[in-house]
Amino acid sequence: xxxxxxxxxxxxxxxxxxxxxxxxxxxxxxxxxxxxxxxxxxxxxxxxxxxxxxxxxxxxxxxxxxxxxxxxxxxxxxxxxxxxxxxxxxxxxxxxxxxxxxxxxxxxxxxxxxxxxxxxxxxxxxxxxxxxxxxxxxxxxxxxxxxxxxxxxxxxxxxxxxxxxxxxxxxxxxxxxxxxxxxxxxxxxxxxxxxxxxxxxxxxxxxxxxxxxxxxxxxxxxxxxxxxxxxxxxxxxxxxxxxxxxxxxxxxxxxxxxxxxxxxxxxxxxxxxxxxxxxxxxxxxxxxxxxxxxxxxxxxxxxxxxxxxxxxxxxxxxxxxxxxxxxxxxxxxxxxxxxxxxxxxxxxxxxxxxxxxxxxxxxxxxxxxxxxxxxxxxxxxxxxxxxxxxxxxxxxxxxxxxxxxxxxxxxxxxxxxxxxxxxxxxxxxxxxxxxxxxxxxxxxxxxxxxxxxxxxxxxxxxxxxxxxxxxxxxxxxxxxxxxxxxxxxxxxxxxxxxxxxxxxxxxxxxxxxxxxxxxxxxxxxxxxxxxxxxxxxxxxxxxxxxxxxxxxxxxxxxxxxxxxxxxxxxxxxxxxxxxxxxxxxxxxxxxxxxxxxxxxxxxxxxxxxxxxxxxxxxxxxxxxxxxxxxxxxxxxxxxxxxxxxxx
Numbered sequence: 001x002x003x004x005x006x007x008x009x010x011x012x013x014x015x016x017x018x019x020x021x022x023x024x025x026x027x028x029x030x031x032x033x034x035x036x037x038x039x040x041x042x043x044x045x046x047x048x049x050x051x052x053x054x055x056x057x058x059x060x061x062x063x064x065x066x067x068x069x070x071x072x073x074x075x076x077x078x079x080x081x082x083x084x085x086x087x088x089x090x091x092x093x094x095x096x097x098x099x100x101x102x103x104x105x106x107x108x109x110x111x112x113x114x115x116x117x118x119x120x121x122x123x124x125x126x127x128x129x130x131x132x133x134x135x136x137x138x139x140x141x142x143x144x145x146x147x148x149x150x151x152x153x154x155x156x157x158x159x160x161x162x163x164x165x166x167x168x169x170x171x172x173x174x175x176x177x178x179x180x181x182x183x184x185x186x187x188x189x190x191x192x193x194x195x196x197x198x199x200x201x202x203x204x205x206x207x208x209x210x211x212x213x214x215x216x217x218x219x220x221x222x223x224x225x226x227x228x229x230x231x232x233x234x235x236x237x238x239x240x241x242x243x244x245x246x247x248x249x250x251x252x253x254x255x256x257x258x259x260x261x262x263x264x265x266x267x268x269x270x271x272x273x274x275x276x277x278x279x280x281x282x283x284x285x286x287x288x289x290x291x292x293x294x295x296x297x298x299x300x301x302x303x304x305x306x307x308x309x310x311x312x313x314x315x316x317x318x319x320x321x322x323x324x325x326x327x328x329x330x331x332x333x334x335x336x337x338x339x340x341x342x343x344x345x346x347x348x349x350x351x352x353x354x355x356x357x358x359x360x361x362x363x364x365x366x367x368x369x370x371x372x373x374x375x376x377x378x379x380x381x382x383x384x385x386x387x388x389x390x391x392x393x394x395x396x397x398x399x400x401x402x403x404x405x406x407x408x409x410x411x412x413x414x415x416x417x418x419x420x421x422x423x424x425x426x427x428x429x430x431x432x433x434x435x436x437x438x439x440x441x442x443x444x445x446x447x448x449x450x451x452x453x454x455x456x457x458x459x460x461x462x463x464x465x466x467x468x469x470x471x472x473x474x475x476x477x478x479x480x481x482x483x484x485x486x487x488x489x490x491x492x493x494x495x496x497x498x499x500x501x502x503x504x505x506x507x508x509x510x511x512x513x514x515x516x517x518x519x520x521x522x523x524x525x526x527x528x529x530x531x532x533x534x535x536x537x538x539x540x541x542x543x544x545x546x547x548x549x550x551x552x553x554x555x556x557x558x559x560x561x562x563x564x565x566x567x568x569x570x571x572x573x574x575x576x577x578x579x580x581x582x583x584x585x586x587x588x589x590x591x592x593x594x595x596x597x598x599x600x601x602x603x604x605x606x607x608x609x610x611x612x613x614x615x616x617x618x619x620x621x622x623x624x625x626x627x628x629x630x631x632x633x634x635x636x637x638x639x640x641x642x643x644x645x646x647x
Contacts (some may be wrong), residue, residue: 012270013047015281015291018261020044021297025328028304028323036245038128039155039259041143042205042252043239044297046263048147049154051210054217056158056171063159064172075151076357079294082340083144084363086298087113090137093302103391104398107373109138112145114370119145123193134308134480135555138596139561140301143216149199170214177207189472195252202252216271232242232269235262236280248471250630251312289329295340297333303328309555375405387562393622396555396633400437414571416440417450425644426494427453428461428484431630432501432546438633439640452487452494456480460501466515467506485530489537497534498643500544502629504583524589540599544643545587547605547635548615550628551576557617557625574615574624608642609635
């Protein structure tokens with residue numbers, strides 16, 4: 001069964017691009033349950049590995065300096081026009097998120113994205129799956145950074161094996177891929193964000209595509225046609241099933257190997273000339289979507305960010321999200337037709353001769369503006385004063401843990417206040433303990449009090465219960481809390497133990513806690529077990545009831561604060577009373593629990609942030625929240641003052 005010629009056009013690969021971008025769109029617009037549509041990016045990586053290797057390893061590929069330069073010039077005109085049009089769109093979208101995302105993140109994202117390198121800085125920003133990711137219109141550019149770094153690195157690697165035998169070429173690419181896979185496996189434990197965004201942890205995916213290219217560039221025969229069809233169909237099923245995998249399982253992971261291999265098999269088996277006419281990926285609709293896939297991918301995320309910020313019913317209305325998806329495809333088509341294709345193909349040479357210099361000039365101006373955004377004097381001259389005030393608060397929050405250490409046990413460990421003194425407090429919990437850090441710093445300075453703060457994200461301070469997540473996260477949480485309990489019970493340790501967490505989050509059935517035997521346990525019982533474990537330690541225990549959640553109003557409130565909006569009070573008063581009432585019901589249970597122990601006390605943060613039934617997200621002095629449930633630096637100080645002053 002003969003394979004197609006290396007230089008022949010593969011309509012099925014164009015259709016596979018269509019599948020990849022459709023999965024990403026369905027995931028980002030939260031439609032039809034495609035909770036792992038992000039595997040579309042993995043599919044793109046495999047396709048890029050295949051096509052790049054196929055081009056470079058052709059027998060007639062010219063490795064002279066001028067031809068290599070011409071190769072990269074063509075890659076530039078293939079990628080840059082649509083990329084920079086989308087970057088301008090993302091930059092304009094910043095205005096809709098102004099006040100919602102911290103200043104350092106947005107300027108770094110802007111600058112690094114402008115130079116095709118956002119994936120380098122992305123691990124230090126919010127995670128890809130974090131709720132606040134929807135405030136960053138540049139987030140999706142990370143994958144283009146990985147692609148560009150692959151384009152630079154891969155020809156260099158292949159240069160050294162271009163004259164070797166097919167077996168040695170495949171063995172070399174396989175070895176490189178295995179090393180990259182090992183790097184990924186290490187990083188998903190040591191630094192999951194770096195594992196997601198970095199080229200060393202993603203190179204193996206391109207390698208799978210490269211091996212498929214090396215195999216299909218030879219006239220290989222598949223002896224069993226029915227077997228190859230079964231393999232092809234099975235691979236398609238694997239991709240479909242993985243697109244519904246829960247996102248909280250962590251990605252990439254060793255399981256990523258399955259959809260990546262499935263994509264490689266689909267490409268390799270699809271090269272058979274006798275099966276191409278029957279290939280479902282040759283579908284006209286998928287191929288058209290595949291043709292526009294690059295431009296569509298570039299524009300869809302700024303549209304999603306914009307819709308999230310300006311459409312109040314976006315999150316709850318599937319029809320609105322579907323309309324946003326369709327708009328993305330339409331704009332992707334326009335971008336392809338009027339920017340990507342004309343400048344890449346030069347079908348009208350006269351127009352291209354004028355358009356290309358104009359584009360390069362505009363691109364350089366845009367890059368200069370991105371660099372200028374790093375200058376404080378520039379930003380102060382163009383940004384609202386109140387936004388700069390928020391930026392300072394965000395910077396204070398972001399650097400709050402700069403003097404802390406990270407250990408294998410605690411994600412964040414801080415000793416605040418005079419060294420050598422017995423600590424007065426241990427603040428122990430998840431990110432709702434961490435967001436008290438700014439206020440605790442001020443407390444330590446003002447009252448000369450030493451405080452320990454030990455936290456791990458999504459890990460409430462419970463001794464025999466953890467949120468049901470992947471095995472590694474649950475193990476780290478258990479180790480974190482076992483160590484926290486030892487510190488809390490140390491006779492020479494803190495006099496008061498403060499338990500802080502997003503309690504209502506773990507009270508949700510979909511984010512259930514499980515005990516040491518893997519059985520569900522409710523949050524009140526889990527806290528009771530922790531109090532019982534602390535009963536004989538002779539310590540005072542404070543349970544901090546979480547701050548009222550804003551139900552997605554924080555971004556709108558921050559913008560109202562920045563622009564001194566006339567509807568500031570309405571924008572910055574929490575409207576979702578159902579959520580507040582649900583929290584109140586839980587707090588009543590926690591109060592009843594604390595009343596059963598003479599050493600325990602419940603402190604409600606709503607007493608500091610609410611005036612009667614009206615809970616404020618901000619006042620004229622500043623914004624109390626960073627997102628829908630975490631406090632800002634100024635909110636942290638209000639909370640700490642309420643918890644500790646006068647204790």
